[in-house]
Amino acid sequence: MSALTAVLVRDMRIAVRVGGGALIGVLFFVVVVTMTPFAVGPDLALLKRIGPAILWLAALLASLLALDRLFASDHEDGSLDLILTGRAPLELVIAAKAVAHWLTTAVPLIIAAPLIGLLLDIEAPAQAGLVLTLLVGTPALTFIGTIGAAVAVALRRGGLLLAIIVLPLTVPVLIFGVAAANAMVAGPVPFGTPFTALCALTLASLVIGPFAAAAALRLDIE
Amino acid sequence: MRLSAVDLACRRGGRDVFAGIDFSLTAGQAVAVTGRNGAGKSSLLRIVAGFLRPAAGRLWLEGGDRELTIAEQAHYLGHQDAVKPSLTVIENLRFWAAFFGNGATKVEEAIESVGLGGIAALPAAYLSAGQRRRLSIARLLAVKRPIWLLDEPASTLDAAGRDRLAGLMQSHLAEGGLILAATHGPLGLNGAEELSLDQTNSSSLAGKVWEAQSGAWQR
Secondary structure: OOHHHHHHHHHHHHHHOOOOOHHHHHHHHHHHHHHHHHHHOOOHHHHHHHHHHHHHHHHHHHHHHOOOHHHHHHHHOOHHHHHHOOOOOHHHHHHHHHHHHHHHHHHHHHHHHHHHHHHHOOOHHHHHHHHHHHHHHHHHHHHHHHHHHHHOOOOOOHHHHHHHHHHHHOHHHHHHHHHHHHHHHOOOOOOHHHHHHHHHHHHHHHHHHHHHHHHHHHHHHO | OEEEEEEEEEEEOOEEEEEEEEEEEEOOOEEEEEOOOOOOHHHHHHHHOOOOOOOEEEEEEEOOOOOOOOHHHEEEEOOOOOOOOOOEHHHHHHHHHHHHOOOOOOHHHHHHHOOOHHHOOOEHHHOOHHHHHHHHHHHHHHOOOOEEEEEOOOOOOOHHHHHHHHHHHHHHHHOOOEEEEEOOOOOOOOOOEEEEOOOOOOHHHHHHHHHHHHHHHHO
């Protein structure tokens, strides 16, 4: 098993065991989306119109939930020091950790999205598009989030700081994600244009995230 | 293999912790870093491990792998044990063996030789502080690296554990390893040099310090 596979497997194992954060994200997502119709009222047209935005907002916040532990737990128990003495580049280790985080928090959420979308009167063909936007867009949220997680790693209650650092950076992802999803649900706007922009944002964050996070972690260690 | 440092200085939080530290370690040699609390023992080890940048001085390794940094050829055993409570004892060790690994996994053997063989399948959350320390010592055995940087390695171990650690260090030295260990108590090693960081004390002590350092330097 290579060093990076080892990191991926370890992080996924920790996430699904007792005290891990795997289910917290998807539960939060389901709760927020479920509460929306109660808050907005039984206006199906309105729900349909704001449905994609609600789903995307809930997904964004849910993927931030467990993110503050991404490096903090490794920092507290000394694992981060040892990771730095490994021969695998820190950037790739961070990417492996981010992939593990995405697999354990975002994927369950993407699976839950079509079911929970029914509550917002999103129909089957539109749901496929919505799931596609989440599938493409959530990696960007995770990889942008690694930057915030790395900056906030040494702080005791870094969770809120993390949200403040990360949320502004995720605004473009949110805009194009919701635009693409809306195009599928409501309308006349073409799906392709915002969806392509969303793909581009994700690809850029896959490259920038690990490098920025590694630079922040190296500073934190000192 | 030879690890040398000349005129190392460390500054933490705007305060000079130590300056002018020289040492040299050759294969099969151990140096015990001593000093009062706050003298910079841990900082010295963290500088060698590459976590901190020295404020001044030079640190180099002769005869090692030129492709790798000193840290990549060293095991660092710090105050924290890097043990994940939700993983079992063997899973914790397997992870580090795979992460550091060159494929050579002697994980079961390493667990046995630190005396945790009977509880390999136990979640690490149930381990005592001493057992966690034994588990991190097992990491040094599971993957071979020539330099051991040990920060108070015996602090949570019982008498039997200390004897075992001394034995493991002795055999690491016999295989041509290098050990730099911060310690308050005796390491239990024959012929370990002492490197004292208490330089700011009175002049009578300073003479001793110099002797200890030059002793380490000449080897």
